[in-house]
Amino acid sequence: MATLNIGADDLVDNPTPRVPVSLCLDTSTSMAGSPIAELVRGVNLFYEAIDEDDDAHDSAEINIVEFNSSAGLVHDFASIERLPRISSLTADGLTAMAAGVNLALDTLEKRKATYSGSGVLYYQPWLVLMTDGAPTDNIEIAVKRVVDLVETKKLTVFPIGIGSRADMNTLARFSPNRPPLRLDGLKFKEFFEWLSKSVARVSRSTPGDTVKLDLEGLEGWAEL
Template sequence: MSVAAIPDVSLVDNSEQRTPLVLVLDCSGSMGGAPIDQLNAGLKLLEQQLKSDVIAAKRVRVLVIEYGGMDDAQVVGDWCDAMDFTAPELAANGTTPTGAAVELALQEIEDEKARFRAAGVAYTRPWLFLMSDGNPTDGWETSAQRCREDEEKNRVAVFPIGVGDADIAVLGQFSRNGERGVKRLQGLQFQELFLWLSASMRVVSNSTPGGQVQLPSTDTWSLAPV
């Protein structure tokens, strides 16, 4: 049975247009302690903010992919509308299989778009939010190339976020804009980052598919380029 043939009750009950958001989150051992704690607090804030907006709650579709635990990448829960999203409690351990995580995210996006089309639900360009605090420990180049190609074809919007000692040059390989497309987090300002993400989702979810939007400033959480 194809992915599109698998019914999704939420798409039947709610025919509003959707904005898919995949959070690809680094949970490797180096994120232990304060970083993972602040990341979890940021996810809870994102949940609250999206649920508090009547339109975003119905239109934003969320999926979390963690990579690092058991040296692998895995989906945490299922795709769900923001109104049904519960922030997971992530733990830090393992290595940094960024390539596997991005490949999984891109496939999940394509599968979700197939379900939208089967249900007759309109959607705006999906977001792939990629966060890392280090270097990939797997073969990542092929996934990075696919990511750039999909972004060039407007299949996805990629937002690479560097935390701590993240290699900005490598993260830039996942964006069609290269290093210019990467944002570096100031310290551990995860809550400010997720406030920006929720505000951006509210803007995008109110937009017309294919239309242009003006996103909020990243100055509250992003370091200026060096």
């Protein structure tokens, strides 16, 4: 037979398919004090957990959108190695939840376009919406955008209520397929650990796989 000499140059090193995750976080005045401090700690633990998982490490790309009296990008999408760890977030102003959700969806769409343009495969994007209150802006358009995407299986959404004053009815409107979660106290750490494991599951999935969320893993720190 002809010599079969196949080296690294003859093969392709395709990029790992990505899981874009947008953390859409309430930084209104009511989050001041322990809630915002615990949230920052939880986000950084999330980054560490993603970093430690071989699969999630290569696939997860995360951004943070904050909303208070308006919405803003804390940092854009980046892989875990390039993600800046956040030292603090400032809690101030109202709860422009719709503006936050719309901005998060815009960034996800833009990221998907970037992937498509460069031939990088990607999984269904995730939107994690966390609030301790009720929106102070009109959420109708944002709700419709999210629901349309969820119902066409183009988005996975996790609405999370923080504390007893979170408006769970509003959060439920963003989640047509499953009820929102209410965190038990300020157990951000447990939530973000669970989230990182869920991201890892998705990043290991292959065509035809149905990724089921580990709902039993919610026990003790959240309720559906």
